[in-house]
Amino acid sequence: MKISVHAASVDLLANSLANLSYLLDKGHAHAVARKYDPALLLAARLAPDMFPLTRQVQIASDASKFGVSRLAGIEAPKFEDNEQTFEELRARIARTIDFIKGVSAASLEGSEDRVIKVPARDRTLEFKGLDYLVRFVIPNAFFHITTAYAILRHAGVEIGKTDFLVGSGPGFSQSA
């Protein structure tokens, strides 16, 4: 027995994106409670030359949609990167989750051995599907999801690792 690419991509990413959406909701509530413009939090960064919160969320979305679509060999939906509010970012995440959940396990079967081509600035990277998933898609998506968490946390939003891991619901059965 082994695990499916679907479980290690769609399930993994959809779960973590749902948790990110929950974290953003906490961020928005924080801005409202403190009576400051939520757009200030969306523009927050950890360093002057790092992307702000909005862009971290957009890239987490892109990393997920491109990861799954390239493995499946299908086109990903195009997003305009024009989100201005927490609500719009959460809608973007919801659309991303809908898209990746709509990719069937069957269409990902065998993708671990497929050659995946990723356009980069001045060349095209080629990966074996399994390497692409394990060494690029998963680390890249978590890089941006966790950085979004860190921006919120650094700004004083009251969130903790439990929110990051299971904020949108545990998604697994557990016993006491």
Next chain:
Amino acid sequence: MKISVHAASVDLLANSLANLSYLLDKGHAHAVARKYDPALLLAARLAPDMFPLTRQVQIASDASKFGVSRLAGIEAPKFEDNEQTFEELRARIARTIDFIKGVSAASLEGSEDRVIKVPARDRTLEFKGLDYLVRFVIPNAFFHITTAYAILRHAGVEIGKTDFLVGSGPGFSQSA
């Protein structure tokens, strides 16, 4: 065809831990070049009530060693959590990588269906192996690895996402 739990745990975590070790080396070099005590960087935090860099690295190590050992149903090595320097933290990471790489693919076979018990503060969590891997081990490890990156980056260490993804070497074949 599907992918092995070994690929989605040992390979994934060993690669990202090696990149973390590389990031720490860049952090140490930054402190030396700026002529400040590297221990100050090890004690840096993103927020007063978040763990400092040293603890983030220790937990990333623990998340990885426990993740793999529980899936395999074996004991993990005990670490004393007494690292005081970058060199000691990098040695801790190296020992963690050695341990998880020593867990055979065969001993992880079928672990996706195993019941995994994780002691928590006041109870024992139970997961199906696949859920444990996808919803706990991987997000938890990346949470701490990325937070370590964010602490370094926030402190002015000159690192970028490429260092996070492939700092220790690409680990995959690619063509121009």
